[in-house]
Amino acid sequence: MERQEQQKASRLVFVLYPSQGHINPMLQLATILHSKGFSITIIHPKFNSPNSSNYPEFTFIPISDNLPESQDSFGDILGIVSALNKNCERPLTECIQQMLKAEDPQDRLSCIVYDSVMHFSQSVADHLKLPGISVRTGPAATMFAFAVCPRLDEQESMSLDGKSDLLSLLLKELAFSMKKFTAHGLLEFRAAVTDSVQRCSALIFNTVDFIEQEALTKVQELFSASAFTIGPFHKLAPTISSSLLKEDSHCISWLNKQAPKSVIYVSFGSIASIDEKELLETAWGLANCEQPFLWVVRPGLVRGSNCLELLPINFQDSVGERGCIVEWAPQKEVLANDAAGGFWSHCGWNSTLESICEGIPMLCRPFFGDQNVNRRYVCDVWNVGLELEEFERGKIEKAIKTLMVDTEGEEMRKKATHLKEKVGLSLKEGGSCYNSLNDLAEKILSFRP
Ligand code: UDP
Numbered sequence: 001m002e003r004q005e006q007q008k009a010s011r012l013v014f015v016l017y018p019s020q021g022h023i024n025p026m027l028q029l030a031t032i033l034h035s036k037g038f039s040i041t042i043i044h045p046k047f048n049s050p051n052s053s054n055y056p057e058f059t060f061i062p063i064s065d066n067l068p069e070s071q072d073s074f075g076d077i078l079g080i081v082s083a084l085n086k087n088c089e090r091p092l093t094e095c096i097q098q099m100l101k102a103e104d105p106q107d108r109l110s111c112i113v114y115d116s117v118m119h120f121s122q123s124v125a126d127h128l129k130l131p132g133i134s135v136r137t138g139p140a141a142t143m144f145a146f147a148v149c150p151r152l153d154e155q156e157s158m159s160l161d162g163k164s165d166l167l168s169l170l171l172k173e174l175a176f177s178m179k180k181f182t183a184h185g186l187l188e189f190r191a192a193v194t195d196s197v198q199r200c201s202a203l204i205f206n207t208v209d210f211i212e213q214e215a216l217t218k219v220q221e222l223f224s225a226s227a228f229t230i231g232p233f234h235k236l237a238p239t240i241s242s243s244l245l246k247e248d249s250h251c252i253s254w255l256n257k258q259a260p261k262s263v264i265y266v267s268f269g270s271i272a273s274i275d276e277k278e279l280l281e282t283a284w285g286l287a288n289c290e291q292p293f294l295w296v297v298r299p300g301l302v303r304g305s306n307c308l309e310l311l312p313i314n315f316q317d318s319v320g321e322r323g324c325i326v327e328w329a330p331q332k333e334v335l336a337n338d339a340a341g342g343f344w345s346h347c348g349w350n351s352t353l354e355s356i357c358e359g360i361p362m363l364c365r366p367f368f369g370d371q372n373v374n375r376r377y378v379c380d381v382w383n384v385g386l387e388l389e390e391f392e393r394g395k396i397e398k399a400i401k402t403l404m405v406d407t408e409g410e411e412m413r414k415k416a417t418h419l420k421e422k423v424g425l426s427l428k429e430g431g432s433c434y435n436s437l438n439d440l441a442e443k444i445l446s447f448r449p
Pocket of ligand 1: 020021022024243267268269270271272296327328329330331332347348349350351352354
């Protein structure tokens with residue numbers, strides 16, 4: 001069969017983990033592989049269902065997740081992860097069994113491509129004798145950390161012999177930030193992810209070789225499956241929105257009126273929350289910094305509240321046209337706008353990649369998990385950002401000024417531009433990501449010829 005025909009005859013089943021920072025890269029990856037000729041079925045828990053109408057060429061199948069309806073979605077992340085891994089195993093198995101029964105030789109199921117957080121998918125793949133591909137939507141460093149540190153919370157007693165300074169630093173970051181989760185659930189989760197990766201047929205990373213070289217080398221030493229670094233996925237997939245909240249695009253017309261590189265964009269992603277005092281300190285820090293700002297104040301940013309009501313009544317008056325507040329922004333478009341000059345971020349991996357791909361320096365305020373690792377990459381490894389230590393108006397004002405107008409910030413902007421160019425080259429024909437994507441397509445075609 002000709003290559004192109006064979007790809008058309010190959011269907012990939014994607015299994016999503018239902019949070020914004022995971023749905024986005026998984027749908028981007030599906031779009032990339034679809035553009036390579038593969039057919040796509042997206043299987044997702046009912047909770048936080050993606051909007052299928054934006055992807056008319058994919059087949060979407062919701063499966064039962066048995067999560068309680070009224071839950072506060074991200075109050076207990078590990079609890080949700082654990083419940084999904086238990087509750088979805090049977091529905092996923094049954095769903096794929098049905099697909100296999102109805103299989104047409106012109107549309108064969110090639111493999112299961114799953115978010116590494118949904119580690120049970122590898123057991124389903126093994127049971128059905130299908131290859132499984134694990135996708136790490138976060139940095140490769142975390143995959144390495146999970147494997148070598150069964151108990152990151154006991155980091156002090158763990159030997160870091162033989163590990164480089166950078167990696168031991170990253171491991172410590174992860175250990176520190178994970179302390180708030182219960183040790184037992186975390187231990188189980190890390191072991192389960194590592195176990196599934198040990199059995200998978202390939203690994204895909206949303207990263208570029210040169211930005212995470214050390215971690216990727218370690219991953220390849222630890223796991224026998226080939227690793228493909230084809231990302232940043234969002235640069236390879238056309239901009240199709242997979243937002244769970246409605247994007248408010250009026251901020252783009254506001255941005256279009258601002259001077260080049262003058263706007264500080266502020267967003268803490270889809271999960272992180274702050275308290276009322278931190279919201280007010282942020283508001284006054286932004287009011288006092290004298291820079292134009294675009295601030296995403298999503299519902300629930302202060303848990304249990306519609307945060308806009310918490311802003312001081314005189315706030316909008318005191319900032320006037322200099323400030324634009326939205327509940328959810330078209331973030332990639334915002335960062336690509338000429339007016340964007342800095343990103344105050346929680347350092348989620350997607351936000352980090354989206355920022356460096358546009359050459360935007362960052363003000364980092366990580367909250368938990370890999371965000372601390374990402375902060376370390378941004379501030380100490382790539383040198384394209386600085387850290388905000390505290391939600392305090394004076395510190396916020398000073399940090400924004402350093403990033404946006406001081407020579408220190410100017411240096412970071414230059415490095416960020418350089419980083420953007422290097423990432424761009426890796427995506428071009430002959431670049432490492434370009435080659436890796438072609439290798440991945442070949443690998444998938446070899447699974448069920
Ligand atoms: N995002 C967006 N609009 C917003 C805020 C965030 O579209 O107002 C997107 C952002 O572009 C990114 C994702 O939501 O793709 C957040 O993922 P990330 O890994 O940065 O953080 P998480 O939400 O998982 O903490």
